[in-house]
Amino acid sequence: MNILTFRSNEELNEAGAGIITGLVQTNPRAVLGLATGGTPVGIYEEIVKTYRKGMVSFKSVTTFNLDEYVGIPEDHPESYHAYMKHHLFGHVDLSPERTHIPNGNAADLEQECAKYNQHLEDAKQIDLQLLGLGHNGHIGFNEPDHALVSGTHIVKLKDETREANARFFDSIDEVPTHALTMGVGTILKAKMILLVVRGADKAEIVHKALTGPITTECPASLLQTHPHVVVLLDTASGRLLNA
Ligand code: F6R
Numbered sequence: 001m002n003i004l005t006f007r008s009n010e011e012l013n014e015a016g017a018g019i020i021t022g023l024v025q026t027n028p029r030a031v032l033g034l035a036t037g038g039t040p041v042g043i044y045e046e047i048v049k050t051y052r053k054g055m056v057s058f059k060s061v062t063t064f065n066l067d068e069y070v071g072i073p074e075d076h077p078e079s080y081h082a083y084m085k086h087h088l089f090g091h092v093d094l095s096p097e098r099t100h101i102p103n104g105n106a107a108d109l110e111q112e113c114a115k116y117n118q119h120l121e122d123a124k125q126i127d128l129q130l131l132g133l134g135h136n137g138h139i140g141f142n143e144p145d146h147a148l149v150s151g152t153h154i155v156k157l158k159d160e161t162r163e164a165n166a167r168f169f170d171s172i173d174e175v176p177t178h179a180l181t182m183g184v185g186t187i188l189k190a191k192m193i194l195l196v197v198r199g200a201d202k203a204e205i206v207h208k209a210l211t212g213p214i215t216t217e218c219p220a221s222l223l224q225t226h227p228h229v230v231v232l233l234d235t236a237s238g239r240l241l242n243a
Contacts, residue, residue, distance in 0.1 A: 001210065001224065003231040005238040009042055009198065016196055016232050017046030021056045023128050031062045033129035033187070036080045039196050040130060044087040051092045058094040062123055065101040066140040069176035070109065070154065078168050079104070102152060102180035113152040113180060120152070120186055129190035133197045136160050137205055137218035141181035144217045150185025154178060184222055192228045195220070200236040207240035
């Protein structure tokens, strides 16, 4: 595991974007696993800047998002479909038919998960999976539990996850109760994982996930078993490492 700590958000964003655009420059047909939430916003901004300078093209890239809420329309500003359009898809030359996000409004959600798994299988392997980290150790929406699911599945969001995400909605009552998420098996199958974490409020979970026991009660701790993980931290979130 290669852990890099940055003094500023700008440096962290540039490093994260550089890793992703560097991969696409060397492998224009790369398969990228993408995350949403507050953490990657600045990285997407830097990627768009690099694209606008004409330094990278995404026209042959395939993407798979980690997750989507169940039951909010795709054009709801807080849906992950809307998020991706707003922060990345609307600004670069990704081909819409090569971008994938689970459909949280499918009539049959089980079938939607099976379809998503099939698309992932057809793509063979994710070259780089971008991840944020939940305060409770979740990756994607794989919440802490006594057992975890390998493939894409429906998940009931924990109260703490809904509380953390309430900042994006008018009130906690509007935060969906369920989501579709890629499973940990799919995440761990990625060739490389890029975990990004910011903020003092994540220092404890960073320490636990990266140095604590490997347990499904902290899904991110499973990343310790992966052969190629790069972790980008700001100084606040990395404060307890080597402390
Ligand atoms: C988002 C996702 C989640 C977030 C995590 C951290 O697609 O899968 O695991 O990465 O909840 O969210 P932020 O970045 O908002 O703190």
